[in-house]
Structures are given as structure tokens and as C-alpha cells.
Amino acid sequence: MEPERECKNRATLVDLLDRVFDKGVVIHADLIISVAGIPLIGVNLRAALAGMETMLKYGMLQDIDAKTRMWEAQHRKNEQVPLIEAEEVTLKMFGSYYYSKGIYRAWKSGYFYLTNFRLLLYYQDIAEVAFQTPLEKITAIKIRREKSFTGKDKDIIYLALEGEKVARLNVLQTQEFIEKLGDLQEKIGVGLDGELLPEELDERANNFLMDGERICCQEKMWHLMPKSGIMAESWKPGYLYLTNKRLCWWYEFEGKILFQVPIDKITGAIQERRNLSAVLIDKKVLDVVYSNNESKIVASFSGKETEEWQKTLNRMIAKESSQIGDKEIETCPQCGKKAPVKQLLEKGCPRCGWVSPRLKKTKVVSS
Amino acid sequence: MTEGRYVYCVGENNERINLGRIGIEGSQVYTIPYKDLCAVVHNCPAQPYESKDKKVVESWIIAHEETIETAWKRLGTVLPLGFDTIIKADEEDPEEVVKAWLKEDYQSLEEKLNKVKGQVEYGVQISWDTKIITRELIEKDPELKRLEQEITSKPKGVAYMYKQKLEKLIRGKLEKEAERCFKEFYETIKHCTDEVKVEKLKKEDEPRQMLMNLSCLADKDDRTLGGELEKFNNREGFFVRFIGPWPPYSFV
Numbered sequence: 001m002e003p004e005r006e007c008k009n010r011a012t013l014v015d016l017l018d019r020v021f022d023k024g025v026v027i028h029a030d031l032i033i034s035v036a037g038i039p040l041i042g043v044n045l046r047a048a049l050a051g052m053e054t055m056l057k058y059g060m061l062q063d064i065d066a067k068t069r070m071w072e073a074q075h076r077k078n079e080q081v082p083l084i085e086a087e088e089v090t091l092k093m094f095g096s097y098y099y100s101k102g103i104y105r106a107w108k109s110g111y112f113y114l115t116n117f118r119l120l121l122y123y124q125d126i127a128e129v130a131f132q133t134p135l136e137k138i139t140a141i142k143i144r145r146e147k148s149f150t151g152k153d154k155d156i157i158y159l160a161l162e163g164e165k166v167a168r169l170n171v172l173q174t175q176e177f178i179e180k181l182g183d184l185q186e187k188i189g190v191g192l193d194g195e196l197l198p199e200e201l202d203e204r205a206n207n208f209l210m211d212g213e214r215i216c217c218q219e220k221m222w223h224l225m226p227k228s229g230i231m232a233e234s235w236k237p238g239y240l241y242l243t244n245k246r247l248c249w250w251y252e253f254e255g256k257i258l259f260q261v262p263i264d265k266i267t268g269a270i271q272e273r274r275n276l277s278a279v280l281i282d283k284k285v286l287d288v289v290y291s292n293n294e295s296k297i298v299a300s301f302s303g304k305e306t307e308e309w310q311k312t313l314n315r316m317i318a319k320e321s322s323q324i325g326d327k328e329i330e331t332c333p334q335c336g337k338k339a340p341v342k343q344l345l346e347k348g349c350p351r352c353g354w355v356s357p358r359l360k361k362t363k364v365v366s367s
Numbered sequence: 368m369t370e371g372r373y374v375y376c377v378g379e380n381n382e383r384i385n386l387g388r389i390g391i392e393g394s395q396v397y398t399i400p401y402k403d404l405c406a407v408v409h410n411c412p413a414q415p416y417e418s419k420d421k422k423v424v425e426s427w428i429i430a431h432e433e434t435i436e437t438a439w440k441r442l443g444t445v446l447p448l449g450f451d452t453i454i455k456a457d458e459e460d461p462e463e464v465v466k467a468w469l470k471e472d473y474q475s476l477e478e479k480l481n482k483v484k485g486q487v488e489y490g491v492q493i494s495w496d497t498k499i500i501t502r503e504l505i506e507k508d509p510e511l512k513r514l515e516q517e518i519t520s521k522p523k524g525v526a527y528m529y530k531q532k533l534e535k536l537i538r539g540k541l542e543k544e545a546e547r548c549f550k551e552f553y554e555t556i557k558h559c560t561d562e563v564k565v566e567k568l569k570k571e572d573e574p575r576q577m578l579m580n581l582s583c584l585a586d587k588d589d590r591t592l593g594g595e596l597e598k599f600n601n602r603e604g605f606f607v608r609f610i611g612p613w614p615p616y617s618f619v
Contacts, residue, residue, distance in 0.1 A: 001597035003489055003609045012610050013425070015490050018566070019582075019616035020428055024449035025377060025479070031468055033371065033413050033455050084527055 081122045082129065087115045091180045095171035097121050097131045100207070100255070112171060114180055116188070121169075135185055137162040143174060165207070204239060204250050208257045216242045217312060221286075221303035223249045223259060224276075235276060240301050242312065247288065249301070259299060264320050266290045269313035271306035286310060370461045371413035371453040372399070372406070376435045376614065377469070377476055378442035380405045389437055391416065391430045396438075399462055401469035404476055407438045407445070408465065413455040435614050444484045446476065447614040479619050483584065486561060487612035491581045491596065493552055497541065498574040499604035504540050511536060549579055552599060559591040560584060564617050575606070582617040 004012055083089070091114040096107040108130055110123040120132035140160035145153055155174040159167040171177045205215055221240040227233045238258070239250045248260035268289040275281050286306040288299045301309075330341045334354035348355035373391065381400045386407070390396040394409035418424055431450050439445050456464045469476070505511045511533065518529045557563050562584040568577045585592050593609065600607040 001593040001600060001607065001609050003593065003611045005611065013428075015610050016432060016613070017428065019488075019613065020431060020450045022449070023447075023616035023619075024452070025446045025476070025619045027374070027448070027452060027454065027468060028471070031454050031464065033415055033453050086523075 081111070081113055081120075081124075083113075083115065084117065087117050090114045090116065090184060091177065093171050093173060093177055095121070095169060095177075098168035098170075099130070107170065112169070112177070114177070114184065116184065119181070131167065133159070133161050133164070133167070135181075135188055137164070138181070138185065141178065141181070143178070204255075205241065207255070208248065208250065209243070210245070213243045213245050216244060217309070218242070219303050219305055219309070221249070221301045223251075224300040224302075225258070235280070235302065240303070240309075242309075242316075247313070249299075261288075261290045261292075261299070263316060265292070266313065266317055266320075267296065268317065269310045271310040276302065288313065369413040369455055369457055371411050371455045372408040372461050372465050373411045373416075374448050374452050374454060374465070375407045375409075375431060376438055376445040376447045377480070378405050378407060378438055378445040379403060379480055380442045384441065386434070386437055386441065389430070389434050391427045391434075396434055398438075398442075399465045399469075401466045402473065404469050404473065404480075405442070406465050406469060407434070407442075408454075410461075411453060413453060415451050415453060432613075439614060444480055444486075445614060446479050446483070446619045447616050449616075483615040483618055485587055486584050486615060486618075487587050488615045488617055489560075489583045489585060489592065489609065489611035489613075490566075491556060491579070491583055491592075492569070492577060492608040492610075493548075493579050493599060494571055494575050494577045494606045494608075495545075495548075496574050496604045496606070497576050500544065501537055501541065503604065504537065504544065508540070511540075545578055552579060553581075555595050555599075556581065556583060556592065559589070559595055561586070562618060566617075584615055584618045587612065 091112070093112050093114075094109070095112045096109040099106055099108050108121075108123065110121050110130060113120050113122060116135075118132050118134045119138070121130045122128070123130050138159050139162055140158075142158045142160075144156050144158065146156050147153055154170055157169045157171065157174065157178070159169065161167055202215075202218075205218075209215070218239060218241045220237070222235045222237050223240070225234055225236050236251060236253070238252050241248050241250065244263075246260050246262050247266060248257045250256070251258040266288060269286060270289075271284060271286045273282050274285045276283050276285070283302050284304065284306040286301045286303070286309050288301070289296055290299065291297075303309075330344055331338055332344060332349040332352060332354050334349060335352035337349055337351040339350060343350070344354075345356050373394070375390070375396070378398070380398060381403050382398070382405075383400055384398045384405075386396040386398075388395050390409040394411065396407060396409045398405040398407055416427055418427075428450060435445060435447050454461065454464055454468060505515055514529060514533045514536070518526045518533065521529060553563070560583040564582040566580040566582055568580050571577055583592065596607045596609050599605055
């Protein structure tokens, strides 16, 4: 076998460059001019010869010796996104997915692969499928223009997924992505007939809302967190939500609901202006009274629309109590029969005829 | 602007020789001797050669290499220097600075010259086609073969899992085989050369995969290395790239 030599040949020139830039006799640094610019020349030239894309291919930015070469071979195999047989990729696009679990939230970037079966996001560096969903499970899409922390506007894609949390994505070319996704869904006969409710677009709500739960009102509110161990009670920032099931407060810092009470346990709501501390003077405070087993507890919240909250909560309490009246069961003090409170108070006990003194009074008066 | 001397290589010669306008940008190349050694240089400002134009840089590299080769032919063995090595002279006579360097490193340079006398550097890159090798591995291993056959008869979901398993097994086998081949080739090559250095692997397009990238120091007229490499190249699925000969950049 004869060695190939022609140094004007592209391929061998690259090999020559490896030697001419990194090797040869070394002279004392004091005697020579510092050649700071040289590595760039070498890199640029090698990149130009090899094609820009393959700059990394030439292992210039990695230091691999005999022991780690197999790691590289292994790693290279893993870089391939794991597709299933007969799966075809319609679109590959760089983008990110908003991952949130507890207090950990971050946008994770990688490549989205839109295939005839699913949408997935693949992180090449760690060879992991970070997010995936079968196409059929996507029931609604909404795009919102939001400000990112860098100050720039970006399009956030919200995907409603059957049985899952709403997914938030961001891609390089939103239009193309949406179009291709639409095309694919059409092909497999799936419609985007679901709807994205406003609360689903709210990241916090998405985390704590239960099945069938809807938000009636919400507001950014401070909450007076009770004493806990050696921590004195203190006001903390967060969000207050009134849903059709409960009143709950989301603590921003921990990313979870720290206070909640079922609606039927709330007995009253009062708002007033108060001094909360030496510095927090004349603040609007909403006190919510609720029952917990035997005792009554007050939870305090501070925000702008405390009057509104008072009205709403009290309205709600009134409705509940009238409903409760129909359902709540009490025991007759005379014979012990169980009957609805409303009945006992208005008509008397069906078994023994006991009648509430209040009723007796009115009856007497009326007759 | 301070003056400098661009140094191409160091040779064994005690005469002042003019090699002509063969240097970078057509510069006049000549030797500066000190005792039995000499530096092959051209005069330039004490400033590195830099350019954003890739074609220009390419021409400089080629001029650098070809000057060294010409010196090699004229002076016998030479020790090459990397591109853009310029000795600077702030106040002194640049020629004296070059001589001072040769004096200072005299012993080390002499030793190096003795080591590489009459020798050249070759590059050896051996790659394989993973598809072909995988095929061979499956054929030779009954368990893998059986697994492969099972895949075709199973329903899609199960087949997918089997395929994953097969791929994992194959990866393991390829790894072992690559190590085995590396050892084998390395030993053979070491036996027909004076010295071998392991270099970084280069990424290739699938299904090609580089197994080894070596720099070898061997006698100029020795044909043994070429012979052995030919045998490897003839193996099914293997590809050998044999490049050079060059001045011994990697061994100085």
C-alpha cells in the first residue's frame, strides 16, 4: 500500500494542518512572538476545509485518547433519536419545553421531532426523550405572545393533552410547526376540537386544579402564614383562588398550595383596613372565617380587591347554606331521630313531634 | 517595527545556504548556522502571519511545508517547526538571537535529530463500516441470529422491544470487537515502525466509524508498514487511510 501524499489534496491537507498547527519543535516563549491568533486560523481553516457543520466532527474541541474512544463510539450511537419502526419524521425543529415539577421549573431545549405517530422532544446530549405525546392526545392548541425573561417577545404554544397537564412549548418557527401539526392530525383524522380554558393557560392553576374544578376568581394576594415551629407568623406573597370546590392559596416560592378550605366549611368573610406591621400601614385585609372540626379559624389575605372578595364569598356562603339546609342531617333532641335540619326546624320531628321552641313561639303567635 | 526571523526547521549543516525565494509570500529562505546546526529562516516583521482569507492561509501552509521539504532534500534530516513560529529581536541583531537559541537548545536539538535521522512520519487511520461488521457479528453468533429471526415473526410492539435488546447486544459486541481490532492493528503497526503516537479520532459519516488514528515514525525507505496496512485494508468492512510521508512533526 502506498501512502497518499499530495498536500494540495483536500483530504490530506486537513491531516497536514493537524501537524502544522499543533506539532513541531517548540521554542522558548520568550524568544518568539505570541501567536494568539493562530489557533483561530487553524480552526477556521480546518472548518472551512471540512465544512462548517463538521467542525465538531474533527474532534477539535474534544480530547479523546485511546481509553475514551469507545465512549465516543457508544455516544455517537446514542445520538440517534429513537424512532419506532415505520415511524416517519415530518419535521425536525429546534425548540424548548417548559418543565415544571415542584419548585423546579425550566425551559429545556432540544429538537422536536414531529412524526406520523407522535410529537417528541429529544435532548441529544443526554440521549433522552424529554417529552412526548401521541398525536391523538392533542386536543387543543393555543398560541400566546408572552414576554420572556430576556425581555423579548416570544410565541408560546399551549397544547392541551388528554389526561395530562397542558404542555407549553416554544419553537423556532411557530407557523411552520403549527401547520405541519395540523396537517398530520388531519391525516390521522384527529380534530383539535377541545378547548383551552383560561385556567389551563395559567401555569399555577394547571398544577393544582383537580378534575371538574373551575376557577371562579383569582388574585395576587398576600397571606398571613401562621406560626410554625420557631417561625413567627408572617405575610407571604402568592395567589388566592376561589374555585367551585374550594378556596385555596398558592405560595409562589414553593410552587404549591399551602392553604385550602372546602367551600362548605367557610362561614364568613370580612374585609377591612388594618395596620399589618410597623411598616405595612393601612392595608386592605380579607379575613375568611371557616370551621375546622369543632373550632373556627380565621385566614387572612391582603390584596387590592378585598371588597369584591368579601361580596363574592358571602354570596357563595349564603347559597351554600341554603343548599346545606336541605341536605344537612341533625338528630332530634327528644327522640334522637335523624332528619334534615330544615325539616326539624320548620316542621318538627316526624317521629315524636318535637318542635323547635322558635317555631312554637311563632306558631303560638300566628294561631 | 521590530525585526523577526520566521523559522521553518532546524537542520544539520554548518554552512550558510541560500534556498531561494521559496518561502511564504515568496520570501527569500536561507540558513543561519551555529556550530553543526542551522536554522532555516526568512526575514519578516516581528508579527504573526494572520488572515481571515482561508485561501491565503492555505497557500501559506503549503509554502511552509514545501520549504521544509526542500530543506530536507538539501540538508538531510530536519526538525520541522509549527506554522508561524517567529523569533523576535527587540534590540539585538535578529541573527544573534537565532544563534543564541540554537546555542541554548543545542543538546536537545542534536538528540532529536539523531532520533529521527533518515525517518519520516506517516499517518494511519483505520475505520470500519459498522453495518458490514454488525452483519458479520450476527452471522457468527447463534444467539444474535436467533434473536434477529424472532423479530420478523413477532407483532410490532414486541418486535420493537426485541429490536432494542438486539441493538444493545450488538453495541456491546461492537465495542469488544473494536477493542480487539485496535489491539491487533496497534501491535502489528508497532512492530514495523520505530514509534507510534495515538491521535484523536475523527468523526465520520455513518455507517463509517474510525477505530484508530496514529502517527508513525518509520525509516524513509521501509515498505513493511505499507504491506501490513494493505492486508488490513483488504479485510471486509475495513478501510485504511495511509498518509504521508511528512517531516516528523509529531516526534520532535
